[in-house]
Amino acid sequence: MNARNILYILGTLILFLGLTMFFPLFCSLYYGEGDSSAFVYSLLITSCIGALFYFLFRPVNGKISLTHKEGFLIVATGWFLAASFGSLPYMIQGVLPQFGDAFFESISGFTTTGATVITNIGDLPHGILLWRSLTQWLGGMGIIILSIAILPLLGVGGMQLYKAELPSPVKDKITPRVAETARTLWIVYIIISIVEFIMLLTGGMDVFNSICHTFTTMATGGFSTSDASIAHFHSAYIDGIITFFMLVAGINFTLHYSLITGNFKAIFKNSELLLYLGIILTAVIIVTISLKQNSVYEAGGYLRYASFQVVSVLTTTGFTTANFDNWPSLSKIILLVLMFIGGSAGSTGGGMKCLRILLILKHIYKELYGLVHPHAVTAVKLGKKIVYPETMASIWGFFMLYLMMTIVASIILTMLGLDMMTAFSSVVATIGNVGPGFGAVNPSATYSEIPYLGKWVLSFCMLAGRLEIYTVIILFIPEFWKR
Amino acid sequence: MIVIVIGAGEVGYNISDILSKEGNDIIIIDKDEDRLKHVSENLDVQTIVGSGSSPQVLKKAKLSQAEMVVAVTDSDETNIVACLLASAQSTSPFKIARIRNPDLNRDSALFDKSHLNIDLCINPEREAVNDVINLMEYSGASEVIDFSEGRVKLVSFYVDSECSSVGKNLQQIMEIYQYGEDILIASITRDNEPIIPSGKTVIKERDRLFVFAKSENVRNMLKFFGKKEEPSERVFIIGGGNTALMLAELLEKKGVDTIKIIEKRQDRCEMLASRLDRAICLHGDGTSQDLLKEENIQDTDYFIAVTDDEEANILSALLAKQLGAKKTIALVNKASYAHLIPLLGIDGVMNPRRASIGKILHFIRKGKVISATPLGDEKAEAVEFIALETSDITNTPLKDIKFPKGTIIGAITRDDEVIIPGGDSVILPGDHVILVALRSSIPQIEKILTVKLDYFG
Numbered sequence: 001m002n003a004r005n006i007l008y009i010l011g012t013l014i015l016f017l018g019l020t021m022f023f024p025l026f027c028s029l030y031y032g033e034g035d036s037s038a039f040v041y042s043l044l045i046t047s048c049i050g051a052l053f054y055f056l057f058r059p060v061n062g063k064i065s066l067t068h069k070e071g072f073l074i075v076a077t078g079w080f081l082a083a084s085f086g087s088l089p090y091m092i093q094g095v096l097p098q099f100g101d102a103f104f105e106s107i108s109g110f111t112t113t114g115a116t117v118i119t120n121i122g123d124l125p126h127g128i129l130l131w132r133s134l135t136q137w138l139g140g141m142g143i144i145i146l147s148i149a150i151l152p153l154l155g156v157g158g159m160q161l162y163k164a165e166l167p168s169p170v171k172d173k174i175t176p177r178v179a180e181t182a183r184t185l186w187i188v189y190i191i192i193s194i195v196e197f198i199m200l201l202t203g204g205m206d207v208f209n210s211i212c213h214t215f216t217t218m219a220t221g222g223f224s225t226s227d228a229s230i231a232h233f234h235s236a237y238i239d240g241i242i243t244f245f246m247l248v249a250g251i252n253f254t255l256h257y258s259l260i261t262g263n264f265k266a267i268f269k270n271s272e273l274l275l276y277l278g279i280i281l282t283a284v285i286i287v288t289i290s291l292k293q294n295s296v297y298e299a300g301g302y303l304r305y306a307s308f309q310v311v312s313v314l315t316t317t318g319f320t321t322a323n324f325d326n327w328p329s330l331s332k333i334i335l336l337v338l339m340f341i342g343g344s345a346g347s348t349g350g351g352m353k354c355l356r357i358l359l360i361l362k363h364i365y366k367e368l369y370g371l372v373h374p375h376a377v378t379a380v381k382l383g384k385k386i387v388y389p390e391t392m393a394s395i396w397g398f399f400m401l402y403l404m405m406t407i408v409a410s411i412i413l414t415m416l417g418l419d420m421m422t423a424f425s426s427v428v429a430t431i432g433n434v435g436p437g438f439g440a441v442n443p444s445a446t447y448s449e450i451p452y453l454g455k456w457v458l459s460f461c462m463l464a465g466r467l468e469i470y471t472v473i474i475l476f477i478p479e480f481w482k483r
Numbered sequence: 484m485i486v487i488v489i490g491a492g493e494v495g496y497n498i499s500d501i502l503s504k505e506g507n508d509i510i511i512i513d514k515d516e517d518r519l520k521h522v523s524e525n526l527d528v529q530t531i532v533g534s535g536s537s538p539q540v541l542k543k544a545k546l547s548q549a550e551m552v553v554a555v556t557d558s559d560e561t562n563i564v565a566c567l568l569a570s571a572q573s574t575s576p577f578k579i580a581r582i583r584n585p586d587l588n589r590d591s592a593l594f595d596k597s598h599l600n601i602d603l604c605i606n607p608e609r610e611a612v613n614d615v616i617n618l619m620e621y622s623g624a625s626e627v628i629d630f631s632e633g634r635v636k637l638v639s640f641y642v643d644s645e646c647s648s649v650g651k652n653l654q655q656i657m658e659i660y661q662y663g664e665d666i667l668i669a670s671i672t673r674d675n676e677p678i679i680p681s682g683k684t685v686i687k688e689r690d691r692l693f694v695f696a697k698s699e700n701v702r703n704m705l706k707f708f709g710k711k712e713e714p715s716e717r718v719f720i721i722g723g724g725n726t727a728l729m730l731a732e733l734l735e736k737k738g739v740d741t742i743k744i745i746e747k748r749q750d751r752c753e754m755l756a757s758r759l760d761r762a763i764c765l766h767g768d769g770t771s772q773d774l775l776k777e778e779n780i781q782d783t784d785y786f787i788a789v790t791d792d793e794e795a796n797i798l799s800a801l802l803a804k805q806l807g808a809k810k811t812i813a814l815v816n817k818a819s820y821a822h823l824i825p826l827l828g829i830d831g832v833m834n835p836r837r838a839s840i841g842k843i844l845h846f847i848r849k850g851k852v853i854s855a856t857p858l859g860d861e862k863a864e865a866v867e868f869i870a871l872e873t874s875d876i877t878n879t880p881l882k883d884i885k886f887p888k889g890t891i892i893g894a895i896t897r898d899d900e901v902i903i904p905g906g907d908s909v910i911l912p913g914d915h916v917i918l919v920a921l922r923s924s925i926p927q928i929e930k931i932l933t934v935k936l937d938y939f940g
Contacts, residue, residue, distance in 0.1 A: 068524075159527060176485070176508035176529040388516075 004057045005064045006074055009161075011053020013078050013147055017085055018047030023134055024089065027208075028127025035093050035125040042088035049085075069480065071160030075144050076472050079463055082143055083107035086135050095128060104447065104455045109135030110143070111466035112348060114222025114318035114435030115426075117448040117455070122226045126208060132223045133212035139466070140219025140249075140348040141189045142166070149182035158182070164471045168345035169356055169395055170382075174254050188256045189348075193218045196245045203237045217245045220349045222318025222435040229443065230308070231321040239304060239321055243311050250315030250343035251276065269383060276314075276344050276354045283310045283334050290330040297322075306331075314338040316350040318435025325442030332438060336425065339432045340402075350433030350465055352402055356395050358382075363392055401469045406431055409461050416451045426450065430458045431465040485510065485549045487576075489535030489565050490556030491518045493816055493836045494581065494607070496526075498553055498843055503528050505926050510544045513556075536564035538572065547573045553843060555581045555605075566601045579603045579843055585725055603846050608726040610838030615812060616733055618831045619718075619785055621701050622810060623710025625691070625824075625831050630867045630917045631896040636698050637669065637865055637917070638705065641825045642690045646709035654682040665903040666704050667695040669893045669919040670863050675822050677863040677921060679889040689825070693865075693919065695893035697901045713809055716740040719783050721769030721799050722790030723751045726814065726835070730787065731755070731762045743778055745769045770799045772806065781807030789814040789833065800829045865893070865919050866928070872912035875931055882906035886931070887924035893917045 025039040066074070086109065087102035089095075096102040101117050108115045109132055118124065138146065144165040148158040158178040163171045173181045193214050200210040209225055216223045226232040230242055248256070251273060258266040267273065287306040291297065297305060305322045312319045313335045324335055342351010362380045369378055380387040406427050413423035418440070425437030426447070436443040441450070450458065464472040474480055484507045488495045491513035499509045499522070509528035512535045513519050519530040533540035535556060546552070552569040554562035562580040569576050580594075582604045587593070594601045617627040626639040642649060648656045653668055660666065671678045672691040678684065686692070696704045702712060718739055720727045723746025734742050742762035746752045749766055756764045767774045769788065780786070786808035788796035793815050800811040812831040815824065824832050844864070870877050876884050881892055881904055895902040896915040902908060910916055920928055 159523070173523075173529050176503075176510055177527055179527075180508070 001067070001070055001073065005059065005066065006070055006077075007053050008057035008059060009064070009074050009147075010078055010081060011050050011057060012151060013050070013143065014081055014085060015047050015050025015054050016147060016150070017082055017138075017143070018043055018045075018050050020134065020138065021046065021089070021131070024127040024131040027130045028125060031126040033125035033127070035089075035127040038089050038093035039127055039131075041092050042085070045088060046085045066160045068160055071164045072471050072474050072480075075161055075164040076463075076467060076475055078144055079107075079110065079467060082139075083110050083459075083463070086110060086131075089128060089131050093125070093128060095124065098452075100452050100455050101448075104459050105132070106135060107459050107462050108430075108435075109133075109221070109223060110139035111433050111462040112136050112139050112216075112219040112221035112316070112350065113430055113433040113462045113465075114216065115430055115441070115447050115458070115462070116223065116435075117446055117450075119446055119448055120227065121224070129212060129225050130208070133215040133221070133225075136219040136221030136223055137193070137215035138219075140221060141186055141253075145182045146186060148179055149186050151179075165467065166346065167350070167353065167466070167468055168252075169353070169359070169391065169398070170345065172254075174257060184257055185253050188253050188260060189218065191260070192245070192248060192256065196241070199241045199245075200238065203235060203241055205233065205238060213242065214245075217242055217317065217319070218249050218348065220246060220249045220315045220317040220343060220347070220433075222312070224319060227444075229320045236301075236304060239308050242319060243308050246311050246315045246317045246319070247280070249317070250311075250347050250349040252344045252346035253348075254346055255344075271383065272344055272355045272358055275358045279338070279341060279354065280310060280314060283314065283338060286334055287327075287331045290328050290334075294328045296327060309335065310338065313434060314341060314349075314351075315343045315347075316432050316434045318429070320436060320443035323442055323444045325438050325444075336428065336438070339425075339428045339434050339437075342432055352399065352432075356398065359387055359392065359395055360399060362387075363396075398469060401473065402431070405461065405464060405469065405473075409457055412457050413450075413454050416454045418450070418454065426458060427461055431461040433462060433465050484508070484551065485545065486551045486553060487512065487541070487544050487546060487549045487569075489513075489552070489554040489562070490581075491515070491522050491530075492555065492557065493818075494555045494839050494843075495553070496522060497818075497836070497840050498555070499528050500526055501840070501844065501922070504922075510549075512540055512544055534561070536561045536568065538568055541565070541568055541572065546576070549573065549576050551577045551579070553579045555579075555839070559584050559587060563599060563601070567599060570600045577602045577846070579605065579846060581605050581607065581839060583608065583725065585609075585729065603843070605839045605842050607835035607839040608729060610842055611814070611833045611835035612726060612729045612733060614838055615730060615787065615831070615833050616737070618812065619715045621705060622713035622715065623705045623708075624701075627701075628865060630865070630894065631901070631915050634698055634901055635695060635894045635896060635917060636701050637693055637695055637893065637919075638701055639691055639693045640705065640708065640710060642686055642688055642692060643709065644688060646686075646688075648686050648708060649688050650685065652683050652685045653680055656686065660707060665697055665700055665901075667891075667893050667903045669693045669695055669865070669891050672863075677889075679863070679891050679919070679921065691825070693863075695903060695917065697903070713784060715784050715810075717782055717784045718742050719775075719778075719780065719786045719803065719808065720744045721786075721788040721796070722746065722814075723748070723755050723764070724789065724791065726789045726833075728755060728758060730789065731759050735759065735761055745774065745778075770795065770802060772802065775803065775806055783808040785810050785812065787812045787814075787833070793817060793820070797824075797827065797829065801827060804828055863889075863919060863921050864925055865917065866925070867915060867917045870910045870912055870914045870916050876916075877910050877912050877914075880907050880909055887920065887927040889921035889924055890928060891919050893919055 021039055021043040028036040028039055083106045087106035090102035090105055096105055104117050142165045144161050148162055162178050175181045197210050197214040212225050255267055284307045287310055288302045291302045291306055308321050309324050341357055342353050343349020345353045345355035366378050366380055409427040410424045422439030422441055426441045429435055429437035441447055486502055486507050487510050488499050489512045491511050499511055503509045503526055511522055511528055512531045512533055514534055516532050523530045531544050554565040556562055559582050566578040566580050569578055578601045580601050593599055594604050621627050624638045624640045628637040668680055670693040671680050718734055723744055727744055731742055744755055744762055745765045745767055752764045752766045780803055786803040788799045790796055796813040800813040804811050810830045812833055813829050814833040816836040892904050894917045895904050
């Protein structure tokens with residue numbers, strides 16, 4: 001492994017992250033709530049360390065080429081470092097003085113989880129609020145992919161990083177160059193963000209809240225600017241707009257690109273999208289009926305609450321307009337299952353991704369078909385392309401790893417004294433990058449009651465979930481470090 | 484520029500590598516998914532699985548936006564069909580096809596605008612055979628590249644212990660060079676890295692030198708560097724494929740005294756015998772000592788191994804050398820073997836793959852570039868171009884022109900005159916200029932050559 005190249009890229013990433021702190025700095029100066037110095041210090045510390053690495057390890061000539069191993073290492077440590085430096089404002093401002101808490105909040109931001117340990121969010125200064133939302137927006141499409149898009153240095157090396165960060169089992173490029181692909185994805189991301197921002201403004205939300213909520217919706221993050229999340233606004237219009245954009249953010253961004261470039265065929269033919277929409281429709285119907293039968297909301301609005309919560313949980317955003325912990329069991333179990341499934345591959349959503357579920361279902365069907373017709377030659381197909389057995393094996397491996405991590409982490413949390421529902425749902429909600437869970441981590445509570453060690457376990461779950469497990473777990477395999 | 488490359492074999496891979504690093508967008512099409520996986524892991528290009536002769540696949544590759552189609556699959560027919568489809572679906576692209584079949588190649592009218600409309604046909608074997616003929620003409624050289632219709636030659640050879648210039652720097656060498664001033668050492672490859680030398684660069688043993696010289700001075704130059712002139716009257720060819728046939732035909736035409744071809748397959752031998760007049764076709768194994776001895780291998784001037792099996796070519800060349808053949812040349816395509824060859828004691832390499840890459844590159848270079856050839860390990864390149872009146876480089880002494888790092892002007896040809904330039908030489912508009920540059924600076928050089936042209940155009 002070439003330490004020089006790795007340190008250089010990490011340095012660039014940190015430097016870049018430091019520069020993004022200008023946005024909350026300006027915001028804090030504008031509102032003048034005394035959080036400016038926190039951002040000045042954070043900005044200086046972060047950019048100076050980044051710049052030091054950047055200049056110290058600048059490559060002598062030409063482009064950097066990276067191996068697979070280096071790609072994994074850079075992405076995993078890059079995210080860890082981003083979250084570490086991102087936690088500086090929380091600590092310096094004194095919102096969360098302990099590193100464990102601040103790191104939890106920061107990584108929950110970057111991984112677009114939306115789980116918070118801050119209890120009185122409404123009282124936070126505006127700068128901190130913007131920083132929370134901004135970390136989600138940066139993490140949504142991926143900080144590494146953003147740096148590939150901006151840095152011209154990474155040629156083939158960029159592909160290794162792209163593959164290690166992109167949340168999808170199928171890692172195709174939409175343009176010949178990886179930098180161009182990364183740029184395209186980010187441009188699509190920005191365009192949709194701008195549309196949402198305008199839509200929220202027209203719904204009567206003020207500029208600051210519109211920016212913050214656009215950031216966290218598009219990233220399927222879920223940080224809000226008040227404890228009551230979206231319920232704070234008491235507006236069916238805003239609920240609707242946010243539901244729609246959560247839905248959009250949970251769709252593969254290459255499909256949005258197809259839509260923008262006028263390739264409608266690709267969209268209607270996409271079986272993952274059909275499954276995604278199918279799951280949402282079914283879940284909304286079941287939850288609505290279940291709520292209605294139990295007369296949870298006497299004033300009505302079942303469909304509104306059901307659809308918002310279902311979309312929020314499936315896309316792993318984690319906004320809430322209702323405390324679903326008080327809902328009937330049927331609704332709760334549906335939501336728990338949705339947390340596992342997650343959004344589409346190549347979207348900003350987390351979870352296992354609809355594409356994997358789709359391929360697993362197809363594979364199961366293929367096995368059953370093979371039992372009926374022992375001589376039949378079959379293959380798992382996606383569209384018109386055959387999914388090769390190696391890809392299937394990797395998907396099954398992912399599925400098992402995901403479940404195993406959930407189980408192991410849940411057991412650790414119960415050992416720390418949490419009740420079963422809290423332990424299990426908090427792991428599912430963090431590994432899937434959802435945010436709120438059930439029990440003690442229900443939508444109207446926070447993660448502040450989780451023991452200190454438990455927060456580290458959950459932080460690890462968030463990172464592993466965002467980077468699709470393999471990228472993180474591989475660093476713990478002794479084989480990885482062998483020369 | 485968007486370039487569609489069909490076929491991800493050695494040639495397709497290398498062309499894509501070079502073009503992609505120069506800033507072009509490459510889309511590679513191949514049927515073999517594994518090969519494409521290898522490509523996408525190593526190059527920053529887009530890959531599409533499918534047949535290059537399928538309209539759907541080409542459409543998916545955004546053929547309508549492509550400026551160039553390079554069809555280099557193993558099948559001539561696929562390549563032709565791909566170019567035809569490209570003509571049918573889009574008007575703009577340049578089309579380059581690899582056509583191996585010598586029968587097709589002879590009928591070059593077939594490929595012109597009114598018929599198949601392919602802009603460039605490459606026959607790797609033919610290019611490589613031409614290289615070998617050049618090598619035989621200048622014994623001691625390991626590569627000879629023609630510029631300005633052959634009046635200027637870029638000759639490459641390995642420095643061995645017999646060379647009197649080992650341990651001297653270039654300035655000293657030029658002082659003791661007894662045949663006049665007109666040679667220029669343009670590039671040195673040492674440990675696989677190209678060095679663009681200055682006057683203080685010291686020559687070491689086992690360096691590979693690239694020297695510009697007028698064609699009439701090449702023999703003297705080689706003599707100076709300790710390369711003896713060898714006759715090429717008796718030639719052995721191992722392998723009886725198209726390459727061997729082409730080579731033998733050319734050698735017959737040149738009047739080489741004895742040509743012996745060894746081929747394993749009886750029917751192929753018969754075919755060769757019917758096509759060739761004076762060459763002797765032997766049925767047998769080229770690695771058989773008995774057969775080689777029986778046919779007086781010890782008296783052979785040149786032993787050329789051109790079977791399909793590269794490793795066998797290397798081994799049989801070594802065997803022949805040991806049995807007394809004076810010079811050996813082996814057909815080797817793999818780039819990873821290239822630097823092994825001089826260590827093994829094989830005198831020359833015939834490399835159809837590199838020959839075709841050179842031909843394609845030449846075609847792709849923009850502006851008034853006439854020819855471009857990769858050197859050595861392909862990290863440096865020799866480029867011939869016509870100096871335009873509007874270009875920055877004309878009418879200024881060379882030492883005052885700001886060239887990118889690692890560029891050296893090797894020769895200037897003006898009408899009938901050939902100039903091997905020094906710092907005070909001046910390029911006039913219309914001159915043919917030949918330069919050697921590191922590949923990384925090629926885009927900058929292209930810019931220097933064309934910038935003003937674009938400005939006026």
